[in-house]
Amino acid sequence: MEEVKLIGSSPSLFCTRVEWALRLKGVKYEYIKEDLRNKSDLLLKSNPVYKKVPVLLINHNSIAESLIILEYIDDSWKHYPLLPQDPFERAQARFWAKFADDKCLMGTWTACMAEGEEKVRAIESVQESFAFIEKQIEGKKFFGGEEIGFLDLGIGWICLWLNVMEEVGGMKLLDPEKFPCLHNWAQNFIKIPVIHQFLPPRDDLLNYFKASLNYIQSLAAGKP
Structure with a gap:
């Protein structure tokens, strides 16, 4: 079973759009709240390039950038397709x-x-x-x-x-x-x-x- 975690921050619209997608798909996930004024080692390790949220963790593999995450979610969980078929x-x-x-x-x-x-x-x-x-x-x-x-x-x-x-x-x-x-x-x-x-x-x-x-x-x- 895949372990799904989301590193995020509540004011971030980029994190919220990822949560919306996960919820629409019915994906169970753990939300890890990030303090952007004191960034965690987990965030810096998971997104060393941009050092920002959101980051989706799938069995310890990390995916960054919200629109890319949305596409990953849509490709991985077929229930409630987000992107058109055409x-x-x-x-x-x-x-x-x-x-x-x-x-x-x-x-x-x-x-x-x-x-x-x-x-x-x-x-x-x-x-x-x-x-x-x-x-x-x-x-x-x-x-x-x-x-x-x-x-x-x-x-x-x-x-x-x-x-x-x-x-x-x-x-x-x-x-x-x-x-x-x-x-x-x-x-x-x-x-x-x-x-x-x-x-x-x-x-x-x-x-x-x-x-x-x-x-x-x-x-x-x-x-x-």
Whole structure:
């Protein structure tokens, strides 16, 4: 029998998407909570390249990077398939998940930290990226069709983390009138019991992002 462990941290959206996948698949696993301010020897040994969570341990073999972990989970446990069967659709799901991480998620954090004209430009850039995602969900309940799948889990951070970053950054990125399909998708997604039950408390996320922003700003202020 495979021994499955997940090294993670509750504020991390990357860890949460892995937990969602494991729960949807019905995989039993042990959750190992990581203190990212004092990283454990287990984490450093399991992910020596990036030294970050999440890391999935399978019989002491380690797999890092959340989207790669999602694919591993889908290949290993066939119940509740996450990726489409059609090769083209599988490729599209992978592409847009990576796009959402690189452009939407990282762009949101950039906008959160920025000020003045830089913030305005960052917000415009993120909204341009969200417009591409909006087109992918038009006419569908979920990106995976009638059931949530790989891309839904990849973009699942929109249902909570985005709102928190909007508050911390004093901005509005996902206007329901401008992005009605994405807004409706987020409302449907968060209602799914497995998704809702494994969301971290909003106040914890808010405190986490405020502390992260303050830390980064303090480092920037200290530069010569």
